[in-house]
Amino acid sequence: MTNPLASLQAPSIADLEILAQEAFARLPREFRRLCDGVVIRVEDFPDDETLQEMGCESPFDLLGLFRGVGLAQAGAVMETGQFPNMVWLYRRPILDYWAEHEESLGDLVTHVLVHEIGHHFGLSDEDMEAIEAAAG
Incomplete structure (x- = not known):
């Protein structure tokens, strides 16, 4: 018997995107409204510019990053040329952290997102x- x-494989970028969307949907409505229309992206690692800007010594140092301006700061109107609020989740650092801790992957993704x-x-x-507790 095999x-x-x-046959298990590490969760893919698409798998983490699904976990992130599910986690975001479970967050309290008031919290989600802070960044209405947020775009969640999953990449294997942050780019070199981000690593340098954040002062990271290793590409594994950064699990996620938020870039943008929430409605609380900018009002309800997006200015011309303004990018949407974005959260990047970095798959490989998240998986590395997950492998070393007693936490479910879904809970870890929720934690990084929040x-x-x-x-x-x-x-x-x-x-x-x-x-996080309200998100279950």
Whole structure:
């Protein structure tokens, strides 16, 4: 009999995109409204420019990144030429972290997503913990 574990593969970019969309949909409505229309992208690693800008020593140092301006700061109208709010989740660093900790992959993706958005809006760690708990 073949071991069922022998055919397992690491979650793909598409798999993490699904986890991220599901996690975002479970977040409290008030929190999701902070970045209405947010685009969530999953890439294997941050690009070199981002690593340099963030002062990272390794491409594994950064699990995610938020770039944009939320409705709380910018009002309801997007200015011409303004990019949408974006959250990048970096698959390989997330998988590396996941392999070393006792946490489900879905919970880890939710945590990174909440913290990237929450830190951008100045939420406290306690606020973000409550949001994660509300997301289940």
